[in-house]
Amino acid sequence: MFKTEPFDAARYLVSPQSQAELLDNALASGDAPYIGQALGVIARARGASEATVTSILPPSPSPPRSRR
Known part of the structure; x- marks a missing residue:
């Protein structure tokens, strides 16, 4: 089995x-x-x-809920 790790673009910028x-x-x-x-x-x-970044940026908007 292969071990994978999450990709983090910050490491390359x-x-x-x-x-x-x-x-x-x-x-x-x-x-x-x-x-x-x-x-x-x-x-x-x-x-x-990561804690600093998430405290500065607003949360991602939620998709609109459908009315039923």
Whole structure:
């Protein structure tokens, strides 16, 4: 059996240029959850803990509930 580990993009975004490219791409998409995720990844890449990142960013919006 193979052992797998979760992928963390923050480990690979070591340069300010790569972080800026991720943020530019997220902002260009206009997708709020993607922008929030990108900000969190960049914060972790810069040394912020997961607890700090989640306390700064708003929670992801819940999908609208259907009316029945």
